[in-house]
Every structure is written in structure tokens, then in C-alpha cells.
Amino acid sequence: MVTGSFAASIAVLVFAIGTGGLILKNNLIMKLLSLNIVNTSSILFFIAVSYRQGVQAPIIGPGKELYADPLPQALVLTAIVINFGVLALSLIFAISIVRRYHTLDVKKIQREARREFGSGVED
């Protein structure tokens, strides 16, 4: 049977996949997508924690017994919206960068930026 721990493990696995993608991919947009995956996985982790076996949604109604833990869900709701805000803004920045450097490759952008701004550009 599915337990919260199983779902949580899956969440951790997806988190690992997302982080791997974040580090290893060179394309700027791919990095953003990986970030999205990481966000989703952390949300899944919280939901998994709030889950109890054979559970119902935390909406009080007649004849229901076991409810899921509502607290993590409320917190996670906030997280989804904030993630979206961060994502939209970073996409705008990505577009600005692309307009400037004409490439999505992070290495090329670093090179160009270093050339333009001198050695102040951190790796």
C-alpha cells in the first residue's frame, strides 16, 4: 500500500533528478525547467508528509473519519504561488540575457560577460 514515506522517497528522487539537471545542463532555459522540477518535488514531499493511510481530503464532511494533515498543505499552497512568481521573473531575465548575448549557452554567456566586464565575473 502506498504510504507517505514511499511518496516522500519519490519526491527525493525527483529532487535529485531536478538538481542534477540544474547543474549539468548548459542551456539556460533547461536550467529553469530543472528548477521547476525541483520546486514540484519539494511540494510533493510536503504533501507526502501530510498523508495518512486511506485518507480523505481535509474538508470536514459527514461520515468521514480519517483526514489528511491540513497544515503542510496550507504552507505548500504559498510555495506554489511564490515559485510561479520566481519563475516568471527569471524567465524575463533569461529573455533579457538572450537579447544581449544571442545565445542560451551558459558557458558562452560567461565568456562574453567576462570579456565585457573584466575579471569581475565570478564563475
Next chain:
Amino acid sequence: MLIFLLLLMPLTALAVLFQNKLLNGVIVLGVFSLLSSAVYFLLGAPDVAVTEGAIGVALVTFIYVIALSDQGRLKVIGEEVPRFLFREGGKLKGVDYEILQGFAREQGLELEVELASREQLPYRIAEGEKDFIAGAFYPTPAQEEQFSLSLGYQQGHLVELPLREGSDGERIGIFEGVPVEEIEDNLEDEANFSQYRGVAEMISAYQRGDIDRIVIDHARLGNVMDEIGSEVERGEDFPHLGTIEYVFAIDKEREELHSDFQKYLKQLLEEGELERLIRKYFSQTGI
């Protein structure tokens, strides 16, 4: 059911990362969000499921698609020159325009042309804002270093205009990039050349009385005469002083763009398309 969906999640996440095209990756991310929304619901969190569905599936995918959908535009900055790049009835036409349009279509890009004065052209490319310079363009020697130039696709004829009535003055205004030596051979008298970067500069110099005559390529005759309101008739035989080649200029960094465009121009030349275009626009007044 839940186990199945849960197991599907890492696979979908991997699928997002293994896409080659960005747009495909975004769509798969939408599927991933949908999957996770279903999982949230089955784990007893319908609020979160609805919110994730609305935001993660719809909004995020929309935003990405909108941002990525314009798979690049070909941005051109050009000087308005009759027959090469001009506006008629709200639409752009001309030899240059059609050449660029064909190229954009071939590359799967959207063409976007902005008109500006000649002085501004090099700056707009320098910042990477525009890809091409067009509009019967011929470069100064400095600009030849600065940009990658395409093949010359048309010859421009330099003519000399006496601008002041009855003036036989020796002060001549020319554009930068016009080969001075070639002209000097063809002139009868000694001349003083002043170089200008654009039509506006030259015209104000004329109006100040700094120059008496202008040597200009035939294509731009119209521009100058419109401004000054010269009474010299068009189509009159002006003394021919030399030739220059019109090219397109590309940012030096864009090597791939340059080689693609060269190939394209070569193809136009070989297939006779170029001739057809020129005949189409130059059929009224022969050069």
C-alpha cells in the same frame, strides 16, 4: 493507481531533461505538472492539486510557450532607399527587402525591419540589437573591418550633382565609404572633399553653404533631392563617376548567420532570382 502515477513522476522528470528542443521540454514539463497535480489529489490534498493545476500546468506552460514561441526573428536595420528598401502604402518593398524576406523564410525566422538614418546603422548592430544592415549599404573602410559583409549584390553608380545653381564650386560632399581616388580621376578639376556619414549631415552642410556639390550613389539621389527641393530634374543625365558595391552587413560574431546568408545569396545569383528582382524594381527608370 497512485503507485503507478508516483512511479511515473521520475520518468517524466528525466524526460524533461532529455529533450532536445526547448519547446518539447516545456510541454513535457506541463505533463509533469499535470501528473504531480493528480498525485497531490490522490494524496488527499485537493486544494494544492487545484492550485498546482492552474498555475503549474496552465500558466507556466503558457508563459514559456509565449516566451519561446517566436523562434527567433531576423532583425534588420536599414536606411530607406528607393527601390532597395522603401515603404509604400504602409508596406515595405524593395530589392533588399525581398532578399531578406526570402532568407528569413528559408531560415524559419520572422523578418523585422526598422528604418533609420545611415549614421545610426553601425551602432544598432554593435549592441547585438540587430542582425543585418540593409538598404543599399556600402561600408566605410573602418566598417569593413567591423562587420562581416555579404557578397555584393548590385552595383551602385556614383553620380555628381551640382547643387547650387550655377555653382561650379570645388567643395564636394561625399559619404564615407565612397572611394575617393576613383572619383578624383573622373573629375575635371581639383576638388575638396568633405566626408559625411549620412544624408542628414550632408544636407545640413549644404544648407550651411559648406559644400557646393554632392557625389552620391544614384539610388540615394531621390533622398537628397527630396530634402533640398532641387530643381534639377530627375532622370537627367548626370556624369557618372564610379561604382560601388552594395552589400549587407552582419555582426562579425554571427559566423553561422553570415555563412548561411552567403550561401543564400550565391543561390539567388545562380538561379537568376537576383536579376529578376532587380529588373522588377528597376524597370521604370533604367540605370
Next chain:
Amino acid sequence: MKRMTDYKVYLVIFLLAAFSGLMVFALFSTQREEEDLGQFYLDQAFAKTGANNVVSAIYLHYRAYDTLLEVLVFSAAVLGVSLFARWEKDDSGGVDRRSSVESSVIEGSGALLFSPVVLLGVYITFSAHLGPGGGFAGGVIGGTAVLLVSLAIGAREVGSRFNEERLKRFEYLIIFLLLSFVFFSLSDWGIALLEGMELSSLIAINAAIGLKVFIGTWAVLHFFIEHRGEV
């Protein structure tokens, strides 16, 4: 994935393995027998707020400040988008600016679906205390309705209706009202004053959030559509 530097791959694999191991270990080894906070909410929420949906009760009443700040963060993101999404607007006369796929299916269905989607958004916003949903989901759904319409009618039409100044003022008004109301209703004398009206205040907060998020989503979509990027 091509062109990966060797050391990075190994580093990543090691880090992730270590992290995952740690997480799973922590997960299975914690034995929390203490008071279950969630149960407390489940028992009390309906009596206190009159809302069936405990999650809504939590983030609209018990943790209303969190929600408030979240709305502010969202507004900050929208503000950021509106400020930064201003690239050189190339106004060229020679480009056919209509979308390449002029499908009558999209046009027809887009216009048709606008009302139901908005209705859905409103419903989800206002029924948050009974079922799933809430201001955020409802607002976003309303925002996507605007997107539908701009697909159907044309982005320029919809874009021209986006009066930035007025919308900004309206948005800030809502935020101000929202803030003051939440602070009011959660203060001591506010609670006494609103005795018996808790559910209504809940719904009011939800409605304000929904409206705010709707405007914000519309703004974000508008700026994205208007300044499509070259990628």
C-alpha cells in the same frame, strides 16, 4: 546531455546520493509521538471559522499573515515583470504581425470559453470554504481566461484594453484593503467585533486575493505577450 565535464558529473552524483540517503534515513528514523498539530486544526477549525475546508481556514484565518505576505511576494513578482519586460519595441511596418496559425477553431472556441472559464475562476474563489480552491487558483484561472481571449481576438486588441495606470492603482487599493482587513480581523477587538461573521470575513479575504491574483496574472501575461522574446 552532451558535453559534461567529468568531475562535475561525479560530484553531482555523489552529492545527490549523499543527500538522498540522508533524507530517506531521516524520514524513516523520526518517531514523532508528540502532539499532532494537524489534528488540532481538524478539530477546531469548523467551530471557529465555520469553514468546512480546513486548509482554507488555516491559511485564511490561523495563518492569515503568511497569506498576506505571499500576496505581497506575488505582487512583487508582477511588479518585477512589468518593470523588466521593457525591451526595445521595434515598430516595423513591413512585418505581418498576426500569428502564423489563424485557426478558426481557436478563434471560435476561445471567445466562447471565456465566460465559462471566468465563471469557473469566480466559483473556485468563492467556494473555497466548502471545497478545494481558493483565491489563488481562482485568480489564475481567471487570468488564463484573458489568455484565451487574446488568442481568439488578437493580442493587440486585448493589449489595448490593459490600462496599466488604472490597473496598478486598483491593485494597490486591493492590497491596502486586504492588509488592513486582515490586520483588523485578527486583532483582539476585531475578533470581538466580527463575532459570528467569521465565515464572511474569510470569504471576503478570499475574494480580495482572487481579484488581486487575477489582475496580477493578467498583467504578467500581458507583458509576456507584448514583448515576446527572441530565444
